[in-house]
Each structure stands twice: as structure tokens, then as C-alpha cells.
Amino acid sequence: MVRILIAEDMHMLRKALVSLLELEPDIEVVAELASGADIVPAARALKPDVAVLDIDLPVTDGITAAADLSTAVPGCRTIILTSLGRPGNLRRALAAHVSGFLLKDTDPDRLSETIRQVAAGERVIDPQLALATLDFGGSPLTDREAEVLRLAAEGMEAAQMASRLHLSTGTVRNYLTNVVTKLNARNRVDAIRIARDAGWL
DSSP states (O other), X not given: OEEEEEEOSSHHXXXXXXXXXXXXXXXXXXXXXXXXXXXXXXXXXXXXXXXXXXXSOSSSOHHHHHHHHHHHOTTOEEEEEESOOOHHHHHHHHHXXXXXXXXXXXXXXXXXXXXXXXXXXXXXXXXXXXXXXXXXXXXXXXXXXXXXXXXXXXXXXXXXXXXXXXXXXXXXXXXXXXXXXXXXXXXXXXXXXXXXXXXXX
């Protein structure tokens, strides 16, 4: 019997997933959660074999939770479900030791089979997502530009970044301008969004 934890914040979708999976004779749903913050505590207590996580969960997103889970409960493998096939998310998921990555419109039988494969130690990635990631290419940002953007994403102002990085405030502003230009962004906030979507932050 494969023991499953499901985390999905949309109530109807979560209940539908639970109902579908409970029809399988070799799958048992041991926890159903609505928040990413509950994943690690529940997994520690219940020791599921596989966690099926929505990518966009409140408090803690699915990929961050998967990374935490791989450390806290290493025996639990994870599958990420996403409605958005952003290539950067797959890169982040692989870095977080995710074993499965599927689109939400996947056939239910495919999800059941993926759970069995992942529980058996295999890695299953949606082929469309894998191809999109290969076509996408790497980050156009230098290491320093990425570092400055990361600090901006944490809410730091230019003067704080300058102090942290031992640079002048003007140099930090120049880096931010370069980042916005390279990413064809409207402003710093838009640049952060683009970089996150692409998995560069």
C-alpha cells in the first residue's frame, strides 16, 4: 500500500483528487492539507511514502515545501502538480529533489501510475515540461546581477544592498538598471517576477 499526503488549497480539487486516488486498491490517502505550512509537520507525524503537492500553496509554496520535506522526512518522495508549465519551476523542483512533476490537466490514471513509479524510486517528469525547459536556455544575468536582484526580492533598498555587498549605492543602481534592461522588464518588481518565473532566483 502506497501512503499519500495531498496538499491542494482549492477545496473542490483536493476532494476530487482524494476521491479518485482512494478508488485505487493500492493507494491510501493519509493526509489532505490546504496550506504548505502544514506539510512537514504532517509528514513527520504520518510518514507518507509520497506527497502530492500543488505548486501554488499558501504560506509555503509546493517547491519550497518539497525541499524542506527532503531534509525533514527523506523517506517521503514528492510529486508537484502545476497548472503553469513554466520552465523555471521545473528547474527549481529538480533542485528541491522532487521525484515527479506533472501538469494538473494530466489524466487521473497517469497520476496514479506516477505515484506508483515515484514510490518505487523512479523520477517522472511531464515530457512537455521537460522539452520546454530544454528549449528555454539559461539566465542572461551575471552572478552579481542575480545576487543584487535576490536582495531586492528580499525587500532591501539600494543603500542596504550596497552595504551588504561592499559596493557603492550608484553601482548597485547600475546593476538593477542592467537587470531590468536584460529581462525586458518594466521595473524592478517586474524583473523579480520574470526571474522567479524562469527559476533564476
